[in-house]
Amino acid sequence: MTAYPQKITFGEMREIGTRDVLVYCRDPKCGHRMTFNADCWPDDMRLSDIEPDFVCVACGKRGADLRPKFSQAHIGAG
Numbered sequence: 001m002t003a004y005p006q007k008i009t010f011g012e013m014r015e016i017g018t019r020d021v022l023v024y025c026r027d028p029k030c031g032h033r034m035t036f037n038a039d040c041w042p043d044d045m046r047l048s049d050i051e052p053d054f055v056c057v058a059c060g061k062r063g064a065d066l067r068p069k070f071s072q073a074h075i076g077a078g
């Protein structure tokens with residue numbers, strides 16, 4: 001079984017009521033963060049499968065960390 005929520009599939013993510021993903025730049029000096037609607041990705045694809053495909057719009061680095069975007073109340077006023 002997977003231990004971390006970011007390793008779940010898009011289908012599993014939708015099952016828990018999450019429709020968006022947060023994409024974090026892998027460069028800690030950049031720290032750029034984006035939100036994407038996940039409806040375009042198939043249910044059997046893992047979030048981690050598309051991480052290498054992202055290119056940061058701020059610094060141009062390839063690769064990102066994807067996490068399910070839980071409800072605002074769960075995240076807090078970050």
Ligand SMILES: [Zn+2]
Pocket residue numbers: 025026027030031032056057058059060061
């Ligand atoms: Zn960046």
